[in-house]
Amino acid sequence: MLDIRALRSNGAAIRDALARRGVELDLQAFETLDGERKQADIRSQELQARRKSASREIGNLVQSGISVDEAKARVAETLKEIDEQLDQEVARAQAIHQQIEEMLMGVPNPPQDVVPDGLSEDDNVEIRRWGEPRSFEFDVRDHVDVGEGLAGGHLDFDAASKLSGARFAVMTGGLARMHRALVDLMLDLHTSSHGYQEIYVPYLVGPDALRGTGQLPKFEEDLFRIAGERELYLIPTAEVPVTNMAAGEILDADALPRRFVCHTPCFRSEAGSHGRDTRGMIRQHQFEKVELVQMVRPDQSTQALEELTAHAEAVLQALALPYRVVDLCAGDLGFSASRTFDIEVWLPSQQTYREISSCSNFLDFQARRMQARWRNPETGKPEPLHTINGSGLAVGRTLVAILENYQNADGSVTVPEALRPYMRGLETLEAR
């Protein structure tokens, strides 16, 4: 959520920054509403103050032996005025506050100044590449053909569609094991080498958590909501439950940074992406992800984003998968992000790099929505902290990348060396 004080004192700069991502902020409307709010606050608070002192006076009179009716009669004028106006004015002020809240909750995070200009992914800026895409001396097949052709366990979209329809996958045998091994490798790497604490969280969350990270109120159609009396949603990413661990908290300065790594399934309706990536397991309603989440002091978040991105890259380096890192342009940023580095892995079948991780600095945007704060020793006051997260990595897409990059002419797949200890030394997934 935007900082309402910053909006009052520096609205034009925020409006201009938002314009870079193609969002028009109606400053005039905000200022009008905020002005009404001020009037309503002053009036309702004044009335409340009068009621308070009148009540207090009645109390004093009653205690000095005067009857309640008599005491009320002595402040009758104030009581009448209160009776006529107070409820109405308080309700008015409340309604305006709610309107402002709704307005602010719908506005995305302004991009940082360093974010490149541009309105679509075409304007993203590549900032580095790692690894050399392999040259194949045979016709490469995509991960669907490779996966479906494996012996001793394979990729089975027919079975998945029988169970759940489109955009789901079934994996069996060695392939399922490799999928599980990837999760294990990632968790081990981040906990033992990068200083993250592993955390297990619910896969169903309530609306407050989703508002906190920014999925609600604007993007409900991207979520799966479960039937039943309680308002619960399947998590679209572990970011939601993990970041909201800090909701409503005031953390001590020495408790920061907090670093969590969390493996969960993720559930996305993919509304609005019909026809995109319909083949294979690039875009699924359900996929596994290992997520990195950090809560940091505001002066550390820029550096923390660089580090977190490197932590995600380390997984691809361990697996020797070629990738590049892209600095997202203003128009391609997610709703809550102020800056994002996408990591894209090389997919030989598409002869292109595809997103496998998205690492973002949210600054205090999410923290303000969920009231996640730290106590700044310099001011002694609670202040919003900064949140950062990124995939480390999307497991399904990592598996896709391995199937494609490690495929052999005979249809088998070599198991990356780093993964072998997690697969009891298995070196190859054989072809049928």
Added chain:
RNA sequence: GGAGGGGUGGCAGAGUGGUCGAAUGCAGCGGUCUUGAAAACCGCCGGGGUUUAACGACUCCCGUGGGUUCGAAUCCCACCCCCUCCGCCA
């Protein structure tokens, strides 16, 4: 699913209609004392908002939302959460 108990400041824990945003203890912060530390003693010490250059002033918040009342932490209703016992269960 049945029966009962309970949600108050970082924690513990008083408060059952009137200067209560709230006793007390612990923790924390500052100070006195001390070579230093501990102990002792003194002081400070919840959060949001409005207003102010600032000091300050005002207002809201005692699980959440309604209600009763001149006045609600305290009474009433609904919901949520936690605990204990019984039943069921991965």
